[in-house]
Amino acid sequence: MSVDVLIAEDEPSILDSLDFILRRAGFSIESVTDGDAALAAIRRDRPRLVVLDVMLPKRSGFEVLKQIRADAVTHDLPVMILTAKGQAQDRQTAEDLGASSFITKPYANADVVGTVKRLLAEAAG
Amino acid sequence: MERRKLVSAALVLTLLGALLFMPPLASVFQIHRLVLGVPAEVIYLFTVWVLLIVGAWWLGSRLPRESEDEG
């Protein structure tokens, strides 16, 4: 089964909401709650896009991103970073590490869905 | 007494002596009367004189020594 979007988020309620809105938008979803699991899922299930929280247990979102970019196979995988800190410094780090997009919590659902759509379109195009 | 006060006392003693020996204070005792058979102003001058000597004697040994000089 192909996975459109992998969500890595440790807050259960946020994970629930992301899962709901992206499914509603028509994507197939897989979700994990820590960094290690995220990397494992990416290798195993080859999602077309990853929604990555920064503050993940075991391995932070930035570390996961770094691994993704370091691996030739996943090098071009679109990654959308989610963070509750929202500081300029985090945004910079994300950009430097090669994040495709950066969204601050709390987010508007439409933004998340719109960004995912745009990134997937770009990847396809 | 501490040294500064002693030095002040020495200065006051000197100035007081000068004042007591000069008019108008000295003239106060020109009363044309004998005291103990001696004119009052004579008794006055010699008494002040003796008191100054006693004062200088008292201060002499108490004023600071060389090693405690200022500076």
Next chain:
Amino acid sequence: MLSADLVTATGIAYVGLLFLIAYVSDRQARKSKSSFLRSPFVYTLAISVYCTSWTFYGAVGSAARNGLEYLAIYLGPTLVFIGWWFVLRRLVRISHNQRITSIADLLSSRFGKSSRLAVLVTVIAVIGIAPYIALQLKAVTSSIQAISGASAAQGTLRGVDDVGLAFGVAAGMALFTVLFGTRNVDAKEQHHGVVAAIAFEAVVKLAALIAVGLFVVFAGGGLEAIFSRAEAAGVDIYSTGTFDDRWIAMNVLSIAAIICLPRQFQITVVENSDENHLRTAAWAFPGYLLLMSLFTLPIALYGLTSMPAGANPDMFVLTLPLAAGQEGLALFAFIGGFSSATSMIIVESIALSIMVSNHIVMPLVLRFTQGQGVGDGRGVSQLLLASRRFSIALILSLGFGYFYLTRDSNALAPIGLISFCGVAQFLPAIIAALFWKDASLKAATAAVAVGFVVWAWSSFMPSFESASPLVAQLMAEGPWGITWLRPEALFGVADIDPLANAVFWSLFLNTATLVVVSLFTSQSALERVQATLFVDLFRRQGPVGTLMRGSAATGDLQFVAQRVLGIEKATALFAGAGAAAGTPQFIDRLERELAGSIGAASAHVMMSKVVAGSAVSLEEVLQMADETQQAIEYSQQLERTSSELRDTARKLEEANRQLRELDSQKDEFLSQVSHEVRTPMTSIRSFSEILLGEQHLEEAERQKFVATIHKESLRLTKLLDQILDLNALERGKAAWRNVPTDAEAVLDQAVEVCSALARQRQMRLVVDKQGEGASIDADADRLSQVLINLISNAIKYNDAPEPLVEVRSRRSRRHYIVEVADNGPGIARDERTLVFEKFSRGATGTTAAPGAGLGLAISRQIITHMNGRLELVPARGRGACFRITLPLSGAAALAE
């Protein structure tokens, strides 16, 4: 009447005794440094050289004519000695430091080692003292005549008139003084033998005067009888009008005299061997003066009432005992008077001869010989002695000359006052030298000269009135008929006493000149250096800085030193210096050593000639020395200031560091709060949008979302509560009351609350209470809050297969201890200190905590408020173990 031969023989024998005393004392002084001769009492007695035959004879005459007025001559010196700390001490200290040999040397040294000023001061002193010497000659002459009376016509004195007698006395004195005072040239100009003889004379004159005084009181039937008899005889015993302008003028003069008279300066300052002797002299010398003047008034009054009219009151001391047939007492009194006169003449002429030879003869010789070729090594030494002897002869000749010219005036006292007024002209310059750094050489020279001229005009010249018709005419009409220049009524002020007139105008114009000229002239480099040395006397530490720089061959230096100091002394000096001879320090020391013999100015000229190159650049060098001194003072000041600044800066830095730390903590805290708030906000917003936007939601889903929103808002509220709570705790604002509390009861309550949660999670909660009856000072609700937090954390985060939470309590001697242990994942070693920080959750997620991470921080704050400790201790096995340690009630008080 006593025979003139007996009197003469007695006088000569007495002089012989003095010579013996001086000789023995000199040898004694050489042998030991701490003999009786150097005691403060000998010093004090020597100072009483102030009491001359003027005191001995003249004071009685003065008292007979002017009542109490004579006392002014002793009250001034009394005040100066009472205030020794302020002037005399400085003079003595400076003179020791600078090797000052005379008052001329003092002023010269202070004002840039000026030889011109030294010459001026010397000339004025010699002229000014001449009347005073004349007074002694007159007194001795009169006393010999008075005591031998009619018999003067017989014996060796037959046919000798008073002029001849005075000449004989002067010649004898000159010879005596030469023998006494110029046997050697001492570097310090100290004459121990002379001082001893003078001290002996002081005892003799005091004893004689008191003997006469007691005799008079006894003969007169007591003080009261003497005074009342005098009053009955029409004598003004109450000294009406004594305390007037003349009284003040005389006091001022005697204050000046005790400082400025060359002989007083010689004894008080130059001959002083120990500054602390002043402490004794401060009261002993005024005491001596008091004793000396105690019987003056009774003697004068008794003389006025018992002696025939026309008897010379100046000689009452002699004539009263004679009239009563007390010839022995009269002879003793004569010896006393003779003592007064001889001691004055000896010391005065020694002091003046030092000035004349050091400041006039030596510079002249140096100039004409170019400082070289005075013959062999002992040349200067010999020359010095010769010039001293010549000076003594000169001084006594001048005294005799004055006596000769004024021999017709009768009273002794006015003559003395003329001299006093003359030397008083040095006082403004001396005071300025000691206390005013800006006083300049030009000003001092001008001031002394102005004072001298005014004195010569208003005080010295009038004393020749009887000898010269020209003077008499000047005094009556003024020069060229200018009446406001009449000597005794200067500037038209005619109705004040002539003495007060002279004293006021001379000192006023003198001081005014000093001040004004100082303000408008500048000082040379050397003057500035010396001014600093004098005025900042007690501020300086260590020896005087080197004033002369340059190189000098040791041979040249030794040559100069030998000629001035003598071979023996010079050799010793150079041997002592060793390799240091020739260094600037040594040259400086040598100069001061030489200054002790030939005065500062001469020594300076001499050394300038020897030390190559220094004469050219002296000004520069001195400027440098001065600037160096200033720089040192400035840098010390800077150092003090900068160390204060450093201190302040350190404190500020520390405060700043703390502020920065607090600031970064605040940033960190805000950022964490922001994160913690955003997390529930995210869910709430997201689900609200879903609920708002999606029309086709299943009811179950809708319910679930609303429940999530509700749960997250509760979480948010709790978070905000905790933040406020923590803030209050940290600032100590929370309402807080520690009261004695039953610890076990609180624990029971907390365990009960948590057991529901444990049951829910199917977890074993083991409670082991061993602290029965422990009473602690605590807030029960807060303690319960902490315990619940710890226990519920232990339950919530325990993921063990057989989860277990243990609560153990016990008490030690002073503490109540509770431990909460679990067999959960535990806390990584490097996080153990972090768990109590705000928002710290196991960062790497080993203890994934749904809380905001404020619980432990709050708990620790609470326990701290109860004077206890909350810490993480090593668990027995797997898991974490928190321990609370609280002091038992009373134990806290015990510990404090």
